[in-house]
Amino acid sequence: MAARRTTTTTKKADAKPSASKEELLHYYREMLMIRRFEEKAGQLYGMGLIGGFCHLYIGQEAVVVGLEAAAEDGDKRITTYRDHGHMLACGMDPKGVMAELTGREGGYSRGKGGSMHMFSKEKDFYGGHGIVGANVPIGAGLAFSQKYLGTDRVTFTYFGDGAANQGQVAETYNMAQLWSLPCIFVIENNQYAMGTSVKRATTSPDFWERGAAYGIPGEAVDGMDVLAVKAAGEKAVRHARAGKGPYILEIMTYRYRGHSMSDPAKYRTRDEVQKVREERDAIEHVRQLLLDGGHATEDDLKAVDKEVKEIINEAAEFAKESPEPDPSELWTDVYAEQTPQGEAI
């Protein structure tokens, strides 16, 4: 993978960010939660308990955990179909997410959405969208609503390096800057759009630079370093919250698993994957910071591992035991309840 330096349009990279013991432990636990969740989801898929498409987030955990650390209550987020990590990172219940994967009544969409289509208004998570790039203007629309309503809440609009080549992304950049929308465009560049590497899909692989055509500032960020992601996120949030308009973060990350569960991943070598896992793994990075800084012992971290594993096992049990939706659910939620139509009918 092409590791690029963090650069900005305006100045050199900020000083190396640091974090407290509590923060580091929090990031460690959150990232581990996502990884264990996804491993369990892969296992349940293998057992036939999860069907259809299932896109795992393993390897990319530092992106959402770092950006959630930069978010405040009421900020919005929306993403594409590789969405399990985003949901866990914004505080959605692993049980409800896993039960949606198994298509059960206890799922966030009561079994009617599946892996790619989950939402939580309570956590300001607006999906979970299955069409590549379609969530990008929707994210700008969420940002529009906040500006219209006079709040200072920002919207994190996540998409991949594949979606970055969609026409509606360019259309959205144009409007977002034109109207100064408080929208942070987060490009999770995991190097492969399904099986097509970035260099086979575009001659301008620095996606963050495309904002310059519209006057949107941006930068590339090391997505395997949760502290770097958080620092860049805070900068983008400051910009958007201050009413200065959108900001682009291109986060250089890597997925260890295939595009979806049925991807044999023949477009890259096992060595390439193994090298990232061994040398740049985001969880291992925080683990070393905790150990080297004397913030935690091996035993402390084992205790965290155990706790996380229990939560995930409970989620899996819930997802297996929750009943399938009642057949009557087929016909519900097609339309919202009718509002009163006025008197003069």
Added chain:
Amino acid sequence: MATEVLMPALSPTMEEGTLAKWLVKEGDTVSSGDILAEIETDKATMEFEAVDEGVVGKILIPEGTEAVKVNTPIALLVEEGESADDVEVDRGSAPFPQDKAQTSEDQAAGGTQPPAPAQPRPSQKAEPEVPEGTEFRTQTVREALRDAIAEEMRRDENVFIMGEEVAEYQGAYKITQGILDEFGARRVIDTPITEHAIAGVGVGAAFGGLRPIVEFMTFNFAMQAIDQIVNSAAKTLYMSGGQMGCPMVFRGPNGAAARVAAQHSQDYAAWYASIPGLKVAMPYTAADYKGLFKSAVRDPNPVIFLENEILYGRSFEVPVLEDFTVPFGKARIHREGSDLTIVSWGIGMSHATQAAEELTKDGIEAEIVDLRTLRPIDYDTVIASVRKTNRCITVEEGFPVASMSNHMASYIMTHAFDWLDAPVLTCTGKDVPMPYAANLEKLALVTVEEIVEAARAVCYR
């Protein structure tokens, strides 16, 4: 305690596979993420990773074995220091018995579906839509629509309108004349020419609590945005299990205008009316434009409001009422008659009314039912009329194949077969792209002559 490693399903359709190669051997220590084996699925050869950590105690299925069923134990993982022979197997992760995965193809082939519950029924109130003694004034469709937009924007601060040329230009078809002056640039927003993302921004704004009105300069351009309309606006309420809907209106002229040829003349009624989750209005009179538009803005669902450029300048009587609304799913008897029923909507009504006048010369009195909304459809009013007249034709400008007329004819034949004295005939636009030449354009649209002929045919006259 040992953990069974099960043959994984590695694609949505895989039921069995070949255990091509073991990449670990008995006695090896593995941790989460290590590749255990290569497995050939129905699509490809995949690497299979360990989820749990442990020692490979026993390999149960040797490499090279074909047709290994999904969920068959293929290896045992034991803890450090244990032997595979003297451990109790943890079957906690054994799968549920489950039905064969049902693919969309299976469903399509399956054919029979449970009967749909009845569509929302229109209220059966017999009283007229406006109180007795109401004053009327003559207005064009354009003026009535403008008034409806302004009234709804006055009523609700969260209603805003966006689109190409809606603000400073005062509307490409002058529907938004004066709206910018009254409501200002915060709520009346000119956009770049960028239909796909405008539709998406509108959907996001609706998710975020606003009530957007998105104007398409014509619905022909909305084809660039149809993914957002269908996949994002219409389906989200269902996909979210009812948590999050998309209350907004997509509006603009639809269908043929005059001499603008194939790319600017298509009628999309049947396209949108086929999508569950959308509501679709296609009014004819100025009063219905006004009343239905106000209902559309208040509706908690995404509404497609199909207007017509030729009708914009037509004048009708509009009731003078402080808050006049017309409900969705309630057809209007435009003209009473006893000899046959003409079912129509939108600009089709214009041809239908002319044909009805012609038919009186032959002593044929047609009853015209204006559907007004195509989703939901007021089937009850249509069936009641057909039971009275025993004959029916439909009139629309859209293409003939997979048309709304096909749908109505099918419904009427299924639900009123015993009352019909003739097959339902459909009068539609022709099965050709719209030509430019004046004479050809006229031929491509549905004509009054064709309607009169169809009416005579079902009356056997």
